[in-house]
Amino acid sequence: MARRTGSNGAQTAETLRRAALTLFARHGYAAVSMRMIAAEVGVQPGALYNYMGSKQDLLRDLMVSHMEELLAAWTARAPDPDPDPVVALRAFVRFHIRHHIGREDAVFISYMELRNLEPDNFAAVHALRGAYESALRVILEDGAAQGVLHAPDAPVATRAIISMLTGVTNWFRGSGRLSADDIEDIYTDMTLRAVSPTAKGAIHQGEDPCSTHP
Amino acid sequence: MARRTGSNGAQTAETLRRAALTLFARHGYAAVSMRMIAAEVGVQPGALYNYMGSKQDLLRDLMVSHMEELLAAWTARAPDPDPDPVVALRAFVRFHIRHHIGREDAVFISYMELRNLEPDNFAAVHALRGAYESALRVILEDGAAQGVLHAPDAPVATRAIISMLTGVTNWFRGSGRLSADDIEDIYTDMTLRAVSPTAKGAIHQGEDPCSTHP
DNA sequence: GTCTATAAGGGGATAGAC
DNA sequence: GTCTATCCCCTTATAGAC
16 A cells, blocks of 8 residues: 555554554464554555554553453443342353454454563553453352352352353354354353352262263 | 484474474464574574474474374263263363363464464364364253253354363463362363253343252 | 574664655 | 665575585
8 A cells, every 4th residue: 555645643553553453363463574564554664663662562552452441341331330249240241242242353462462572561461451350250259158159269260251251252253143142142141050059060960980080 | 402412313303392382382483483492402493304394384283283182082081972961061071171281382372373374284273173172062962952951052152161161271280279170170060050951041030940949 | 313504585673865 | 754775683494514
């Protein structure tokens, strides 16, 4: 693409962020060159440095922005968490699925490129992730304390649920047989069952022929 | 490391595979240079080409080997699947967790570096992954047909469960307060509950047709 | 089987003109 | 704000000596 007459800085900056997000998700941070980004944006490589300090700064900004947006959206969605942990959990699951569908690139980058962040940048992103996950953990802890949820180990259950929910971005594309609402329903159902105190437990089922403990 | 007297080809080949697995997992395929691998193996960069055709061949071999090993282990573990889907599901969950703990590097590479595989290599790995996931899907379908499992959408439930289980490799390291056995127990419990027909459903809240407690 | 040396090309980032 | 040109370094892979 050649330089377009009338292009301005703010527009180019946003185009740059979107191009980098797509390219990093598709090929990986290390595999994407400044020349590739410049070609996608439609400027010469050197011009990119009007909008970013370095390639690392660009990665950090994309990841921090994603996490801050996620936290802000959850805070706006549930400024006053429902006192019923079951209701709060259902709200969290629907929010998480809904927020992540359509942000597949940012989600993928936020998991895969952690290793390419320099230590200070990693610490910042890691702290934001911890803040978000603690919202779910507190719901599970409250539910367990009240006896309305079954979560003997809340930290582990938190990670298990987050992994299950976020995994939807690995395959769901919205163009298949299921709508985003269908997905929300299925995952909400599975999550609520997974921590339901009325479900059949898995461990106390008599003999376990599957145990492979040596 | 300098060349060691008495080193031989087979030993170097295995050292190369292990070094590449660790480095690819830690820094990413694109960020790892042949020089880094050679330094880790203890040879000069050019000598690596006695053991591999190219860097891409090395990545494909690592990923295909991981998937083939996984499939072979499951086939050996359950050559004759239990006719009771609940028992079969419990066996699958325990197998999956147990097999993946200790293989964090291979698991991470198998998910993160799919995008760096050339089309033919990607197709091969993708097919192997599909074969493995179908083992779980069939269990869920059988269980739903018999009414002993709740899985209204078996393909989606399969992906949700695999994501939840594999997610354990993102954080579990064995040196914390929980043992691998503890993790197996927790995830087996959550998975069985998630597809239990006796759990409280998530969508029709307020009614609880299956509660065992008044 | 491993070494040294090198080919051929791409990498991030900067300088200075306009 | 964007361009052209460039610095200096690293990349994968190969050639040929030993």
